Amino acid sequence: MEYVTAVEISKLWNISSRMAAYYCEGGRIPDAVKKGKVWLIPANAEKPADRRFTKQKVKNRNKIQGVPYDGEDFVGDAIYHTSDVCHNLGSTRETLRYYEEIGLIAPKRSKGSQYRAFDLYDISRLLAIDFLRKRGFSAAEIRDLQETEETDEYSKAIQEKINDLHERMDDLNETLDKLQKAQNFLTALEHPLEFTVREMPPYYIQERLDSAMSFIEYKDKVLSGVNTIKEDILSNMVRAMTFDENGYLSSEVYVVKPGGTGKQSRKETLLDYGKCLYTTFAVDIDDISVPKRMFTICNEWAKQHHAAFRGVVYIFIRFVMLQGRKEQYCHEMWAPLRE
Numbered sequence: 001m002e003y004v005t006a007v008e009i010s011k012l013w014n015i016s017s018r019m020a021a022y023y024c025e026g027g028r029i030p031d032a033v034k035k036g037k038v039w040l041i042p043a044n045a046e047k048p049a050d051r052r053f054t055k056q057k058v059k060n061r062n063k064i065q066g067v068p069y070d071g072e073d074f075v076g077d078a079i080y081h082t083s084d085v086c087h088n089l090g091s092t093r094e095t096l097r098y099y100e101e102i103g104l105i106a107p108k109r110s111k112g113s114q115y116r117a118f119d120l121y122d123i124s125r126l127l128a129i130d131f132l133r134k135r136g137f138s139a140a141e142i143r144d145l146q147e148t149e150e151t152d153e154y155s156k157a158i159q160e161k162i163n164d165l166h167e168r169m170d171d172l173n174e175t176l177d178k179l180q181k182a183q184n185f186l187t188a189l190e191h192p193l194e195f196t197v198r199e200m201p202p203y204y205i206q207e208r209l210d211s212a213m214s215f216i217e218y219k220d221k222v223l224s225g226v227n228t229i230k231e232d233i234l235s236n237m238v239r240a241m242t243f244d245e246n247g248y249l250s251s252e253v254y255v256v257k258p259g260g261t262g263k264q265s266r267k268e269t270l271l272d273y274g275k276c277l278y279t280t281f282a283v284d285i286d287d288i289s290v291p292k293r294m295f296t297i298c299n300e301w302a303k304q305h306h307a308a309f310r311g312v313v314y315i316f317i318r319f320v321m322l323q324g325r326k327e328q329y330c331h332e333m334w335a336p337l338r339e
Helices: 006-013 017-025 055-065 082-089 093-101 120-133 139-145 151-188 215-221 290-305
Strands: 003-005 033-035 038-042 196-200 203-210 237-244 247-258 274-284 312-323 326-336
Touching (some): 003 006, 006 017, 006 038, 017 038, 082 120, 120 139, 139 151, 151 312, 196 326, 237 290, 247 290, 274 312, 290 312
Antiparallel strands (some): 003 038, 033 038, 196 274, 203 247, 274 326, 312 326
């Protein structure tokens, strides 16, 4: 008997060599034998009937029987390969493999090669999984839900998703607000050391830190007042520099919270807020001239405008820029004025 390879027969039958191998593995080609990794097929073998059904085949079948085609899928013994499923459902092999691993689907396996073979039930299950995935359920959550038939369980799971989404939306809105403030600040930073008089909002002092505080003390003195899941440390710290008519006196760092962001105890004190001289500027992390510069520029402005300060300057970090191995800190300065 003359034999040809699966590749050769696929060209004669106008199918893929993989489909020819699938026919062999399923025992649908009499006398086909496997030598190593190659299937040998009798040269005179007839092409097996394709059990997969397309809409066109259904149309033709119904037309022959005198039944008008209404668009409904024909339910029969149609079998589809992984490539068919991926192509028609927009899935991936990795996704299908994962679904099978966690028990969401259980496609049949062809004999010999153990290729996955999907029937219409499997397709229906994949469509149902896709429906739930598009409503926020993970594959693992869907796997757990398939163990229940109670509507209440699905309703409970949906409510949990709704609550989770509302929480995430709140977090996203907070992030959006931070980004918008950063954008506005950077716009103001385009004109550094441009002075205006503004009302500084109230800030409550949560913790007072020595300017030479050790990093080891951060956990007890800094993190105690910061929600590290939602808040960064820098935005919650302010440097307070005191001065008199002769120059810079001292410096402290406070952990602060904006007024109105929660219940404050009567013991908590406020920064010296109210009408302030306001400006923005940026400095490198190793620039130690800030105290002297603040004293000089504030006093120059006060002389020109016949104003007097209350002897303190508050410096907030409002943005940071990474420049090679150095950071540049973008500051907001508030210098309270005497009435």
